[in-house]
Amino acid sequence: MQSPDTALYDVIIAGAGPVGLFLACELRLAGSSVLVLEKAPEPHSPLKGLPFGLRGLSVPTIESLDRRDLLNELTRRAVGRDTPAAAHWMQQQRRPGGHFAGIQFFHDQIDSTRWPYRLPGPIGSIAADMASIEAVLAIRAETLGVEIRRGCGVQSLPQSDDSVTVETADGMARGRWLVGCDGGRSTVRKAAGIGFVGTDPEFTGYSVQAELADPAALEPGRHYTASGMYTYAAPGTIAMVDFDGGMAHRTEPKRDQIEVVLRKVSGLDVTLTSLLLATTWTDRACQATGYRKGRVLLAGDAAHIHSPLGGQGLNLGLGDAMNLGWKLAATIRGDAPADLLDTFSAERHPVGAQILDWSRAQVALMRPSRSSRALEAIIRDLIDTRDGATYFAERVWGISLRYDLGDTHPLVGRSVPEFTFADGTRPAELLRTGQGLLLDFDVRPSLKALARRWTGRINYVAGDAGNRFGVTALLVRPDGIVAWVSEQAPHLDDAARAAMRWFGAPEASDCR
């Protein structure tokens, strides 16, 4: 490892998980030098492959990957459809759209006309394995020039006013900023003294691959029982939760113990002849009290943990990275508005809190109690209605995501719709440089002249688009979030104010 005075990186990222790698790509795309320090000596783990590594990706994640031209590569590589669990879902007559505490909602009941500010584009969810997600992101990061050092866990981080020195087992590195993307047990979060508050676990969850003496003894599918819940995909993939207060998570799962828990949860006399792979998790739900302290920031599981039920953690973390990358890079370049970096925590902390509550609500429904079974019956009825399925899809798919940017226009704070220009170009393609966009549907020279003052930060694109929701012009942030819209001939002062709000002062002071 280099001595601290030989290299000063703009950003050091602790953790080469999906969030650390995606953030590294974002920062490098926007011109920052980035060093990623990863504790594990090599990226491979059986838990990142199938079946346990399977992750559902939400609409904001799919859109983000599309906006950075990573989606095609990921869907080409990902192997999410071939698992026994996926096969079970695919064989159902109605197409499932997702679930809440295991209770499915179906595509045939989702009313997408309730989302008037969305145009056809990536929707619903796709699944991909963690190994593929990390591989695609690591390749992109290295192609962009990110340095990744594996087997280099961050141990401590003395901060000064203008930099952070990171100490690892075999040396030091220095960065202007440090971002902890080092998972739920984050060393960075603890060393920075950032609080982590929330609720204690009620259960231990198990993901198990085993050989069963009689694979037909368990019925495939998800089952609520008097003492927990289990899901079985033949011949030996099992997920189960045992309401033990999270006790078993503290020890490595063994065959005998798993057999005991499976018998308890299923109420059946099941025998495991061998244990192939097992991991445990809990429903502990905690969130960092703040996402920034001095020159240290947090993203992903380092900032928030909750039960994996409903598959939201990765999506939440990738959303953090997409929100943080361009803001931190602009701060480092020196062209960001003074409070831009503060908007990271202001926008993402409430989103995290909402997801934590979503996971807590699912736990409440799964408790092996009579009141939870009664609640489950009500949710089953509601989810099987048009209103219900649409509501759950909106929440699970991430369609309801909207930041409060202080403007009541329904497009502001939301993901830019998939407007299609006459030549077929979409905003997702235009965002691939990592710059913001000024979309001018009425092709006005004055707007073009204004955008020129932010050359390199805002890409001006003019032309008519099919459905434009009555809008004449929009300013879109590099993360694809609409920052400003005009419904009439745009007022240039308003447009300039909006550009300054998100992209800082222009090159020349006169922006008319």
Ligand SMILES: Cc1cc2nc3c(=O)[nH]c(=O)nc-3n(C[C@H](O)[C@H](O)[C@H](O)COP(=O)(O)OP(=O)(O)OC[C@H]3O[C@@H](n4cnc5c(N)ncnc54)[C@H](O)[C@@H]3O)c2cc1C
């Ligand atoms: C069974 C299960 C199923 C799940 N299913 C879904 C799903 O369907 N959808 C979804 O969105 N989410 C899901 N999740 C959650 C998702 O996997 C996590 O939220 C996601 O992996 C978080 O990414 P991350 O990069 O923040 O952290 P991690 O993936 O934990 O990566 C952190 C990295 O930091 C490294 N590290 C740790 N300490 C240090 C250190 N001191 N210095 C340097 N490096 C360090 C680690 O080795 C690791 O590589 C699931 C989780 C589980 C357990």
